[in-house]
Amino acid sequence: MMPIIICVFSIAALLPFVVSYFRSIVASSRNVALSPRLQEVTGITSEKVKADDFARLLQLVQLCPEQKDDQTDIRAVGAYYSVLAVLGRLAHTIAPNLAAWFERERESCSYFAAVALDRRISHSRDLFSQQLADRL
Amino acid sequence: MLGPMDYTVWTAGFLLEVVVVVSAFARSQVRRYLSLTLYMMCCGLVQCAHFYFLRKYGLSSKQYTYVYYYTESLLTISLFSVVIQLYQHVFEEMRVGKHIRTAAAVLVGATAFFSYAVIRQNQDHLTSRFVVELGQNLYFVGVVLTYLLWGAIMKLRETRTRLIQLVLALGIYFSATAGTYALRNLFPHLEVSVLHVIFPILGVWLPAAWSYTFLRVSDEARLMPAQLSVKL
Numbered sequence: 001m002m003p004i005i006i007c008v009f010s011i012a013a014l015l016p017f018v019v020s021y022f023r024s025i026v027a028s029s030r031n032v033a034l035s036p037r038l039q040e041v042t043g044i045t046s047e048k049v050k051a052d053d054f055a056r057l058l059q060l061v062q063l064c065p066e067q068k069d070d071q072t073d074i075r076a077v078g079a080y081y082s083v084l085a086v087l088g089r090l091a092h093t094i095a096p097n098l099a100a101w102f103e104r105e106r107e108s109c110s111y112f113a114a115v116a117l118d119r120r121i122s123h124s125r126d127l128f129s130q131q132l133a134d135r136l
Numbered sequence: 137m138l139g140p141m142d143y144t145v146w147t148a149g150f151l152l153e154v155v156v157v158v159s160a161f162a163r164s165q166v167r168r169y170l171s172l173t174l175y176m177m178c179c180g181l182v183q184c185a186h187f188y189f190l191r192k193y194g195l196s197s198k199q200y201t202y203v204y205y206y207t208e209s210l211l212t213i214s215l216f217s218v219v220i221q222l223y224q225h226v227f228e229e230m231r232v233g234k235h236i237r238t239a240a241a242v243l244v245g246a247t248a249f250f251s252y253a254v255i256r257q258n259q260d261h262l263t264s265r266f267v268v269e270l271g272q273n274l275y276f277v278g279v280v281l282t283y284l285l286w287g288a289i290m291k292l293r294e295t296r297t298r299l300i301q302l303v304l305a306l307g308i309y310f311s312a313t314a315g316t317y318a319l320r321n322l323f324p325h326l327e328v329s330v331l332h333v334i335f336p337i338l339g340v341w342l343p344a345a346w347s348y349t350f351l352r353v354s355d356e357a358r359l360m361p362a363q364l365s366v367k368l
Contacts, residue, residue, distance in 0.1 A: 003321040006276045010315035013283050017307035020286075020364040021345075024301050027359045072348060 019105075022080040025073055026108050029115035037125075038118040049114050051106035054081050057113035064120035065127065074116055081109040138195060145336040146183065152343035153180045159350035171221040172302070175214050176343060182207045205271070212274045215306075216244055219281050222303055225296075226288050240281070247277045272321060275314035282307040290361050297357035298349055300364070305345035313338050 034046045042060065044053060061074060088102030156176040160166050166173050186204060193199040223236045250273060285303055294300060316334050320327055 003272070003318040006272060007315055007318035007322060010276065010279055010311045010318060013279050014308065014311035014315060016366045017282075017286070017304055017311060019366045021301065021304040021308060023364045024297060024304060024359060027363045028297075028357075030363065069352075072352060076348075 022077065023108075025076055026080075026112045028073075029112040030108070032115045032118075034114055035118050035122070037121055038114060041121065042114070042117070044114055049107060049111045051103050051110055054106065054110040054113050057110060057117050061113060061117045061120060064117070064124050067120050067123040070116055070119070074113070077109050077112050081106060084109070138190070142336065145340055146187070149336070149340045149343060150180060150183045152340060152347050153177075153183070155347040156343050156350060159347060163350055163355070165350065165355070168225075169221065169302075171214075171217040172346070175211070175218050176346070178211060178214060179343070182211060209270055209274070212271060212278070213244060215278065216240055216274075216281075219278065219285065219306065222299070222306070223281075223285055223288075225299055226285060226292065226294055226303075243277055243281070244274070247273050272314065272317035275310055275317055278310035279307070279314050282310050290365060293361055295358040295360065296355075297359045298353045298355060300359065300361065301349040301353060302346060305342060305349065308345070309338060309342045312341070 034044065034049075039045050042053075042057070044057075058074070058078060084102050084106050088099055088106065091098040091102060153176045157173055157180070160169060160173045160176075185207060186200075189197075189200045189203045220237055220240045223240075224233045227233070227236065248270060282303065286307055288294075289300060289303060313335075316331055316338065320331050
């Protein structure tokens with residue numbers, strides 16, 4: 001009896017811990033507004049970051065030079081996004097309410113990727129201007 | 137017999153434990169998180185001891201098994217000192233540190249007694265069963281304590297990102313390990329196929345998450361705990 005109680009309670013506790021942990025990483029980007037430069041490049045605005053934009057944003061992130069070792073955060077959020085995508089697909093037929101929640105979580109991951117891309121674009125521009133200044 | 141994958145996970149765990157200790161020193165966080173740093177140091181030493189006994193006596197030897205389970209139990213108990221310190225950080229303005237320490241000591245003692253009482257009926261394998269039973273129950277107490285701490289963080293609107301991430305990483309570790317122990321008790325045949333892979337991965341999780349927190353999250357970083365609550 002005791003192992004059953006422990007198993008159920010542990011799994012029930014694990015899920016909010018995992019979600020909150022990854023949210024604490026994603027939360028760093030939540031209050032950051034996207035720059036007009038990013039809107040020019042991707043056509044994405046602060047109000048219109050879709051869950052499915054994540055893969056495209058991540059590809060663009062990889063094209064820019066790394067900035068302040070943000071790769072660890074991006075990988076962690078990428079792993080979280082992948083898990084959410086799988087669970088979202090499973091939940092789609094069984095529990096639509098749950099699927100909507102997964103969709104919202106994936107949207108916040110996409111927003112995180114958009115902010116990371118914005119930072120990298122800005123960093124690349126700074127590097128470019130610095131190189132130009134050095135040549136002159 | 138251990139394969140290359142086992143050794144890779146083992147080495148990664150050891151290196152990450154070193155990273156936690158070094159980064160705690162480098163960021164001058166040792167005094168603030170003394171229990172956590174000491175715990176990670178002990179983990180590194182225990183890993184070395186495990187490796188020594190494994191090489192000398194072999195994986196299926198009695199010596200290695202006893203060293204493994206007893207050091208794991210001692211490490212789990214020492215992890216409670218980390219939990220207590222995290223409680224003290226969260227409640228530091230209320231000055232209730234003494235009460236927290238007393239309550240935690242009573243709880244750990246009660247768990248040990250409860251585990252002993254449960255396996256007392258199985259006198260044949262008393263020692264080995266006691267260690268497994270104690271491990272499962274200690275991790276479960278860890279889950280409960282960390283869950284209560286998480287509740288306190290939400291209630292008191294704690295905003296320190298580093299502290300929040302350390303607690304959440306610990307919560308994931310405790311609940312995943314307690315769940316795995318319970319599954320092992322419920323379905324012993326899963327041990328060979330699945331569960332023996334999960335334990336080493338869980339061993340890597342805690343140093344990986346804590347080293348991330350020390351390296352990437354500054355002491356001044358703040359967040360709103362309301363953003364982290366799970367509402368479906």
